[in-house]
Amino acid sequence: MWIYEKKLQYPVRVSTCNPKLAKYLIEQYGGADGELAAALRYLNQRYTIPDKVIGLLTDIGTEELAHLEMIATMVYKLTKDATPEQLKEAGLDAHYVDHDRALFYHNAAGVPFTATYIQAKGDPITDLYEDIAAEEKARATYQWIINMSDDPDLNDGLRFLREREIIHAQRFREAVEILKEERDRKKFF
Amino acid sequence: MFTTRKQYEPYISPFDPCPPIRVKTYVTAPNQYVGFQPPNLPQFPLHEALKKGTLWKIFYDPYYGPYEMKRKGDQQ
Numbered sequence: 001m002w003i004y005e006k007k008l009q010y011p012v013r014v015s016t017c018n019p020k021l022a023k024y025l026i027e028q029y030g031g032a033d034g035e036l037a038a039a040l041r042y043l044n045q046r047y048t049i050p051d052k053v054i055g056l057l058t059d060i061g062t063e064e065l066a067h068l069e070m071i072a073t074m075v076y077k078l079t080k081d082a083t084p085e086q087l088k089e090a091g092l093d094a095h096y097v098d099h100d101r102a103l104f105y106h107n108a109a110g111v112p113f114t115a116t117y118i119q120a121k122g123d124p125i126t127d128l129y130e131d132i133a134a135e136e137k138a139r140a141t142y143q144w145i146i147n148m149s150d151d152p153d154l155n156d157g158l159r160f161l162r163e164r165e166i167i168h169a170q171r172f173r174e175a176v177e178i179l180k181e182e183r184d185r186k187k188f189f
Numbered sequence: 190m191f192t193t194r195k196q197y198e199p200y201i202s203p204f205d206p207c208p209p210i211r212v213k214t215y216v217t218a219p220n221q222y223v224g225f226q227p228p229n230l231p232q233f234p235l236h237e238a239l240k241k242g243t244l245w246k247i248f249y250d251p252y253y254g255p256y257e258m259k260r261k262g263d264q265q
Contacts, residue, residue, distance in 0.1 A: 163242030170220035
């Protein structure tokens with residue numbers, strides 16, 4: 001069960017009307033290394049992972065949903081008042097024809113989301129290494145979006161999300177260390 | 190000095206069609222160096238931590254794009 005808090009994890013500000021940025025951001029919405037893929041991956045893998053790291057997958061999977069909500073807010077703000085003409089200029093004409101200004105789970109190139117983006121192999125080390133790779137890929141994607149954007153307010157939010165990817169990758173690495181740990185070995189902190 | 194920004198110089202052919210980018214860069218984030226996080230590491234004050242996205246100073250590694258104006262208070 002979840003409890004919903006009706007606020008964003010980090011405030012989303014957008015300073016310029018630039019629907020083109022929405023086209024890039026949608027990669028983190030419905031792309032292979034996006035927040036939706038991340039949330040679904042972790043919240044599904046957690047059933048068949050050793051008890052010690054289930055909570056980590058639950059926590060991070062939940063946080064990814066909060067990130068998804070931030071990305072959605074960014075995309076919505078960038079497109080809600082754009083005219084069809086502006087959307088056309090931004091390369092979103094095909095999106096407009098199918099969806100108006102609604103959000104949809106596809107990547108920056110318009111390819112719809114698919115469950116084949118994620119895996120659950122059932123082998124704990126294998127799954128955690130996929131999760132580490134997913135976080136690093138998302139970190140890199142945020143860098144490429146920041147490289148394409150001149151909006152300092154938007155980039156501020158993206159920087160926060162990128163920092164969270166670094167932390168998540170760190171925690172997944174620690175989960176691997178926990179699973180590698182030899183039983184009954186005494187550890188002192 | 191240590192940095193999480195690494196550089197390399199790729200081979201440049203005399204017959205390349207575009208003006209060459211002589212130095213390529215990539216990021217090696219702090220999580221590559223820590224292993225299992227040791228206890229008692231320095232922390233940011235709580236309100237700052239909420240803004241930065243991490244409580245832990247060693248993991249803070251912000252990324253800025255080439256086209257954005259740096260604002261007052263931005264680090265690095």
